[in-house]
Structures are given as structure tokens and as C-alpha cells.
Amino acid sequence: MSTLRVIARPVNFATRWLLAYGIGRRAISTSSIREKYKVLFFGTDEFARGVLKELYLDSQTTSPVISHLELVCPPHQFVSHGKKTKLKWKADTSRLSSKYGIKTHFIPTADEGKMIRWELPMATMKGGSEPFDIGIVASFGAFLPQRIIDELPLKMLNVHPSMLPKYRGPSPIETAILNNDKSTGISIQEVHPTKFDAGKVLAQRPYDIKTGITRKQMGQEMGTEGGKLLLQVLRDLDRMRANAWEQDETQVTKTRRFGNLDARINWKTMTAHDIMRIYCAHYERYVPWSHLRVKNSLKMVKFLVMGLPEGQRHMPVRRDFLDLVPGTMSHQRKTNFVEFNCIDGGRILVTRFIVEGKQPCDGLQFNAGYIKKFKSERMLSESVNMNMPTPPFEYPEGYSRPTLEKALHMFDTPLEVKIPGFSPTPLRYSMKDELAKEQEELKKQEQAKKAKK
Incomplete structure (x- = not known):
């Protein structure tokens, strides 16, 4: 040769x-x-x-x-x-x-x-x-x-x-x-x-x-x-x-044409990074979407702008986040994003939505119009019977809940490329700081009890 x-x-x-x-x-x-x-x-x-x-x-x-x-x-x-x-x-x-x-x-x-x-x-x-x-x-x-x-x-x-x-x-x-x-x-x-x-x-x-x-x-x-x-x-x-x-x-391996159904989020199987890859792969063609029950109707909600937490800037909104089922929505006052829990203990942050039949809105507006107004708690992977209560979330067989340490450090390494238009508001507190304060307070209480004895 x-x-x-x-x-x-x-x-x-x-x-x-x-x-x-x-x-x-x-x-x-x-x-x-x-x-x-x-x-x-x-x-x-x-x-x-x-x-x-x-x-x-x-x-x-x-x-x-x-x-x-x-x-x-x-x-x-x-x-x-x-x-x-x-x-x-x-x-x-x-x-x-x-x-x-x-x-x-x-x-x-x-x-x-x-x-x-x-x-x-x-x-x-x-x-x-x-x-x-x-x-x-x-x-x-x-x-x-x-x-x-x-x-x-x-x-x-x-x-x-x-x-x-x-x-x-x-x-x-x-x-x-x-x-x-x-x-x-x-x-x-x-x-x-x-x-x-x-x-x-x-x-x-x-x-x-x-x-x-x-x-x-x-x-x-x-x-x-x-x-x-x-x-x-x-x-x-x-x-x-x-x-x-x-x-x-x-x-030979072959690819196929994708469609809107390929962008649907399955909260039972998809990790935070899985959902992020769907967003990146179909960017400006098909938007990741899920179902939201609003009273007795099921609405399609599209995640127009989303990303992953940025390390210490975006610790979980709720301290009990590992107890929340995948698809649960959390919002902190005066922040422009809504946080969604995922099956792996990870989280995605969405700063812009469009609800079926409505105009696009940001995280503040979505929180006020749906999470607070209709007391909506979580997204659904599939349609449900509107004449019945929403069934509880079923974890897949063999599911093991991630440790707190793993979940907190999941996003310490930032993405190499910045997501266009994604600029979430930093949280006003750090969960690690809050946990440290609680530990310090517990120590003081223990010391006070010992002193009394």
C-alpha cells in the first residue's frame, strides 16, 4: 500500500x-x-x-x-x-x-x-x-x-x-x-x-x-x-x-427521521441529562414537552428554554427534593425558573414555557398561573382519566433512590457549551449553608442538654 x-x-x-x-x-x-x-x-x-x-x-x-x-x-x-x-x-x-x-x-x-x-x-x-x-x-x-x-x-x-x-x-x-x-x-x-x-x-x-x-x-x-x-x-x-x-x-448503522413524539418526556425513565440531550438534539425543531393536569383537562406544556443547575449557584429549591416524585415542580419566590425533579435525583431548570392554547411565559408567570393557581404539583408522562383522581407515581421495578451526596454533586461539572437564552436566577440561599446551620444548631442544643445534666 x-x-x-x-x-x-x-x-x-x-x-x-x-x-x-x-x-x-x-x-x-x-x-x-x-x-x-x-x-x-x-x-x-x-x-x-x-x-x-x-x-x-x-x-x-x-x-x-x-x-x-x-x-x-x-x-x-x-x-x-x-x-x-x-x-x-x-x-x-x-x-x-x-x-x-x-x-x-x-x-x-x-x-x-x-x-x-x-x-x-x-x-x-x-x-x-x-x-x-x-x-x-x-x-x-x-x-x-x-x-x-x-x-x-x-x-x-x-x-x-x-x-x-x-x-x-x-x-x-x-x-x-x-x-x-x-x-x-x-x-x-x-x-x-x-x-x-x-x-x-x-x-x-x-x-x-x-x-x-x-x-x-x-x-x-x-x-x-x-x-x-x-x-x-x-x-x-x-x-x-x-x-x-x-x-x-x-x-452500517442507520438514523431515522424524528418527530414531535420523540421529544416527549418520560418521567419514569429519563434522567436530567437524558432530557437535556433531547433538548439539545432537537433544538429549534421539536421542543421537550410533558402533560399537565389543569382541573379536568390535560394540557401539553412545552419547555422552550431549559438547562441544568449550575453547581453551587443552583442547589435544590426544596430540602426534601429527594422525597419528591419525578416531574414534581418547585419554584422559589423572585426566581425566573421552575425546577423539575428527575428519576436519578437530578433536576432540570426551565425558564420559558408555552402551555397548549396560551402565549409563551417565563418561570414566574408559569408558577403564578399554574402551580399556585391550580395547585398543580407535577407533570405527567402520559394521559390520565379526567374523571378519576391522578394516579400516584409508580417507580420502575428495582429503583434505588440516589444518595444526597450524589444528588448534590451531580452538576458540579458545568456544560462545555452555554445553552442559548438560558440564564436562571441564582438562588438566594445555599442548601449546603442551610444544612450546616442546622447541624450547628443541633450541636448547640446537645451541648446545652449536657450542660444542664
Whole structure:
């Protein structure tokens, strides 16, 4: 095996590291550039936006790999309010193309997801129209048929946010967060004509996952790194393709599309960190939610902004918190959050809610409008019979209550990434200080009793 093939084909973590940070980077960067490419980019979300931005920035340099760049993405979505029409959704890549003046081609709504009737456009150049050289795909969401791939002289490459063959499919970033993975990666692969993410791999680069990072933040970071890796591949495309390797089908793991039900909180099984991972993995797509009984109706309550306690700043609101069943709500006067107990003795803090049929509210308003007004004590994992009293919480078989020491020190190590918009009010007292005072008072009472004797 030649030296180049070892660089281009990472079979273990060490060689992947060399590709990302050492020999691989030097070997690719010193290779001669084949030519400048006219690129048609297919992409939608923040990951694709990061890749697209790197390609655009390269096209503006004095020695670019990209000579011309255009975008293909889903069309804008609008919603009507009477006679007024309001923009509901716009692809992240489309927002970037508007900023930088990149020509954009929208998939017809009827054709979206299938690309059956869609025709490959020509590159709009200063001297007239010319065919594109290559297609680049990143988080596009639609399957590209063989006829489109074949129309491009250099076919198509895909930038995928995982270390293929692990996490093929539509949600590799979300799945990595939910599985509490410590690392993932970026793969540059050829677009397979019949399967998603099954093409030959040209290059890979590892990516460390920081605790507390959201799907959106992670996508932005990985998109930037993916764009840089892609440019290195394009600088030496012929050799990289010659040394590409087939994916090991025995190691394939697949991801799936998520929905609103995947964000429902199960208080019987989910720890504080489990709920936090749901929040981070589905950030700005699906909001963690639970049921709240309000008189004789069951309301869906969404946790719009939430996070974990910050060590000594947020000791438990109630001293008897370990005696409270999971889902119990606690609030301290003049604080902007509501505390929820979890099955592992942990707690989550929610600073912003939206109750079904109502406007968003903060922790103070939620406490006044629901906890105090309706005497609501806890959230429910599932619906209950409204004609009967709420059944008591049932702990899972074999449940063991955590120790006070473990529960108090559970959040001593802060998250590596700050949760956007999460800024809970510090408590006005420290439980440890309060417990110390009680111990001191008990000692004084014991000493007083001994003195009397």
C-alpha cells in the first residue's frame, strides 16, 4: 500500500487523526490543483450552510478551487393570515445565498423529495451559459436520481456529518447527541445512485462533541470543518478518488427521521441529562414537552428554554427534593425558573414555557398561573382519566433512590457549551449553608442538654 493510500484511507483512529491534523493535510495541500470547478451545490440546513460558506469564501480568493458556485435548495414556505402572507420558513443555505449573491435554484414543490421532473440547470457565467463540472451535496434531504448524477462530468460528492458507515441517514448529528457520543466525524463520499450515504469514501475527519452543544451549534461547526475538508479533497480529486474505499456494510448503522413524539418526556425513565440531550438534539425543531393536569383537562406544556443547575449557584429549591416524585415542580419566590425533579435525583431548570392554547411565559408567570393557581404539583408522562383522581407515581421495578451526596454533586461539572437564552436566577440561599446551620444548631442544643445534666 502506498503512502498516499494510507493517508486517504483511514482504517483506525490514528490514521483518521493523521488525515485531519497531520500528514494528510500536508500531503493534500502540496498537491497540484487540477483546475477550477464550476460547482452546483445541493443543501438546506445549517450544516449545509457551513459547507456552502467555505466554498464561497474559497471562490473569492486569488487562487480558488471554485470558479463558479450556484445553489439548489427547497423553496420558501409561506403562511396566510387573512389577506397577508408571511414567510414561515426559509432554508439556511438560501439565507446565505441572499447575503452573498449566490444564484439559487428552487425545487418545485410538487417535485420536492423526488427530483423526478427536475432538470439540471446551466451555470450562468459572464460569457454565457456553461455546464457545471461537479455537484456537491450536504444535508439536502432529497434523493438525487442517476440521470442527474450522470449529467455532471465529475459526478457528485456528498459531505456527511458522521464517520461513515456509522449513522447513515437523515439525522446523524441528532443521533450522536442522543446517544451521548463523545466524538463523531465528517465524511466526504461519492453520491451513490440507489442508496443514501452508501458511496465510496474519499476522506474523513474526526470531531469531538462538547457537552451541552445543540444540534444547531454542532451543525454550524461541523459544516465549517466539512467545507474545509471538501476543499482539500477537490484540490487533489483524481488521486483521492483513485484511493477511495468501499464502506464496510457489516458496520452500517442507520438514523431515522424524528418527530414531535420523540421529544416527549418520560418521567419514569429519563434522567436530567437524558432530557437535556433531547433538548439539545432537537433544538429549534421539536421542543421537550410533558402533560399537565389543569382541573379536568390535560394540557401539553412545552419547555422552550431549559438547562441544568449550575453547581453551587443552583442547589435544590426544596430540602426534601429527594422525597419528591419525578416531574414534581418547585419554584422559589423572585426566581425566573421552575425546577423539575428527575428519576436519578437530578433536576432540570426551565425558564420559558408555552402551555397548549396560551402565549409563551417565563418561570414566574408559569408558577403564578399554574402551580399556585391550580395547585398543580407535577407533570405527567402520559394521559390520565379526567374523571378519576391522578394516579400516584409508580417507580420502575428495582429503583434505588440516589444518595444526597450524589444528588448534590451531580452538576458540579458545568456544560462545555452555554445553552442559548438560558440564564436562571441564582438562588438566594445555599442548601449546603442551610444544612450546616442546622447541624450547628443541633450541636448547640446537645451541648446545652449536657450542660444542664
